Amino acid sequence: MKIKEVSAKFNISADTLRYWEREGAIPPVSRDKAGYRDYDDEDLDWITFAKCMREAGVSIEYLIEYLTLFKQGDTTLQARKDLLGEQLETIAQRLHEIQHTYDLIKEKTEHYEAHVEGYHGKLSQ
Amino acid sequence: MKIKEVSAKFNISADTLRYWEREGAIPPVSRDKAGYRDYDDEDLDWITFAKCMREAGVSIEYLIEYLTLFKQGDTTLQARKDLLGEQLETIAQRLHEIQHTYDLIKEKTEHYEAHVEGYHGKLSQ
DNA sequence: ATAAACCTTGGAGTCGACTTCAAGGCAAGT
DNA sequence: ACTTGCCTTGAAGTCGACTCCAAGGTTTAT
Structure with missing residues (x-):
C-alpha cells in the first residue's frame, strides 16, 4: 500500500x-x-x-x-506495560476533565435555551 | 485577589x-x-x-x-448558544475518541499482563 | 518521449499556546 | 533608605507537531 x-x-x-x-x-x-x-x-x-x-x-x-x-524485545515487556499503564492513567484523567467540561457546557446551553426563549418571548409580545 | x-x-x-x-x-x-x-x-x-x-x-x-x-450583549444570545452547541459537538466527539483509545490501551495492558506473566512463568520454571 | 502524477529526502517554515526576558514601578519589612 | 518580592508592559523566544518547499527520481498514460 x-x-x-x-x-x-x-x-x-x-x-x-x-x-x-x-x-x-x-x-x-x-x-x-x-x-x-x-x-x-x-x-x-x-x-x-x-x-x-x-x-x-x-x-x-x-x-x-x-x-x-x-x-528491544521481550525483556521490555514489563517496562512497556508500565508505560501503557501510565498513559492509561493520564487518559482516564483527561477523559474525566473532558466529561466535566461537557457537562458544564451542556448545562450552559440549556441555560441559554431558557434565556433565548425568554428573549424571543419578549420580542414577540 | x-x-x-x-x-x-x-x-x-x-x-x-x-x-x-x-x-x-x-x-x-x-x-x-x-x-x-x-x-x-x-x-x-x-x-x-x-x-x-x-x-x-x-x-x-x-x-x-x-x-x-x-x-455585545443580549442580541448575541442565539449566536453564543450556537457556538457552545458547536463546541459541545466537538467535545462529545473528542470524548468518544479518547474513550476508544482508553479501551484499546486497557485491552493492550491486559494483554501485556498475560504475556508478562507468561514470561515470568517461563523464567520461574 | 514527454507530460502528469506519483514518490523520495533534507531542510526550512508555520502555528498555537505559552514562556521568558528586559526594564522598570510599587510595597512591606528591617 | 534599602532590600526583597511582587507586580507591570511589550517584545522576543521556545516547543511540539506538523506542513511546506526544492530538487530530483519513477511510473503511467498519451
Missing part, C-alpha cells in the same frame, strides 16, 4: 506519516524497488495505534519511547 | 493568565491603585470557564469569539 492510499485510509496527511516515521513514532516502513514506501499490515497496525494515541493527546515522544522498548 | 493567588488557586501560571487576558479569551481584569490586577468573583468565573474549555481542547480563538459575542 502506497503512502497516498494510507493517507486516504486513515485521513492522515502523507507528510505526517513521513514525520512519524522519521521521528521513530512508528517503525521504518520498507520500500519497493523504486524506493517508495510500501506499507504492510503490520505498518497499518502501528499507524492505527499511533493515530488512536495521538487523538487521545499522547505525545510523539511517548510513542517513540514505546517503540524503542518494543524494538 | 492578586495574580499570584489566582495562579495558585487554579494552578495556571501568572503568565498564562496575563496571556489569556491580553488575547481577549477572558475579559480585562480591573487594576488597583498600583496598577496591579485585582481579580473579582466574576473574573474567577471566567477563568474557571476558560480553564475547563482549554482542558477539553477548545482553542483560545474560540474563547475569544465567545467573549466577543458576550460583550
